[in-house]
Amino acid sequence: MLGVAAWPMLGRLAPLLLAAASCGLQNALATTATTCVVRPTHMTGVTTDLGLVTGRVLSRVVRRMPEVLTEPEDKRARMLTVLYAGFALGCAGGAALVNHAPRLPPLLPAAAVQLTLGVLALRKAKKN
Numbered sequence: 080m081l082g083v084a085a086w087p088m089l090g091r092l093a094p095l096l097l098a099a100a101s102c103g104l105q106n107a108l109a110t111t112a113t114t115c116v117v118r119p120t121h122m123t124g125v126t127t128d129l130g131l132v133t134g135r136v137l138s139r140v141v142r143r144m145p146e147v148l149t150e151p152e153d154k155r156a157r158m159l160t161v162l163y164a165g166f167a168l169g170c171a172g173g174a175a176l177v178n179h180a181p182r183l184p185p186l187l188p189a190a191a192v193q194l195t196l197g198v199l200a201l202r203k204a205k206k207n
Contacts, residue, residue: 125159125163125166126163128155129160129163132152132155132156132159136148136152169192172188173188
């Protein structure tokens with residue numbers, strides 16, 4: 080209700096705030112209703128999760144515990160690191176494409192990545 084009441088004062092910012100709120104709602108639903116490991120709409124959760132794992136590891140190192148990183152934490156940290164690196168590379172690649180090829184349709188790079196990942200998945204499935 081507050082959003083509706085504030086709509087006239089927010090002007091062009093209101094749709095952006097509603098989009099952000101809907102992303103948060105989607106994350107909450109996906110995390111609560113499923114066994115979702117990664118939040119689907121933004122990278123702040125990934126950053127938080129990596130920070131939590133790093134904090135646990137540092138705590139164990141300081142306390143000189145024998146097992147610094149458990150196997151599930153290791154798998155999760157690797158997955159989150161790859162996800163974060165892919166996000167960062169995608170940001171850098173997208174920015175480079177916009178600067179060097181401003182008229183290139185924006186969906187072409189995304190389609191190329193999806194096609195490449197699809198071909199790699201098919202090759203892996205064939206081997207198994």
